[in-house]
Amino acid sequence: MAVYKETIEVKSHGKTPTYIDITKDVRRVIEESGIKNGICAVISPHTTCSVFFEEFCHDYNEDGDEFLQEDLNNVLAEIIPDHVSKDQYVYPGEEHY
Template structure:
């Protein structure tokens, strides 16, 4: 049996957003009636990623946990923020910007989200987990995170769950 579900999330400008979606996934598994199988969690957006990490109890004053701060710092070293159009990156080129008939410089935010695309490519768009006797196999401290690296504007985001088994 296969069950498809969606989780909807919302970001605000202008920060990287991390969402712990573990409890939502566990609830969807329980609702599915599937006892043994797998669940695949996939982002539907190219500036977002899904990853598996320990739940951390320490966070900064903005509510970002220490592992997320470290991840952001390390990824920023690999993919520095874009502060001016085509400062560090080729993306987006004029053909991409004109795809929908928009002049190249109509929306500067798009021209600054190249690093978000690269970060999500590096982390990955999906993760698959085992379900054993109705329980998500994530260990005692494991959490499943959805991250939106695009800081250019508020967004409504989705990830899809494919729960597969018997």
């Protein structure tokens, strides 16, 4: 069984959740692997990063986010409000606040 591994580096802007379309990068890696049949696994080893699959979107808001991304941002803001005081959350602790 052939195995091919490559790292795709991405960078968040750090202000709001950052969405990065890595489709072209993944297709490039698959092509470069030379493997013609198999499974491609895309993972994120970082604790505050995730990989999700989204259908193609046609509509964007004035900030350039797709509508689904805007909905996700709004839901995240409701369930996890911005960290505005040292007493609001235990993690990451006073030393980091």
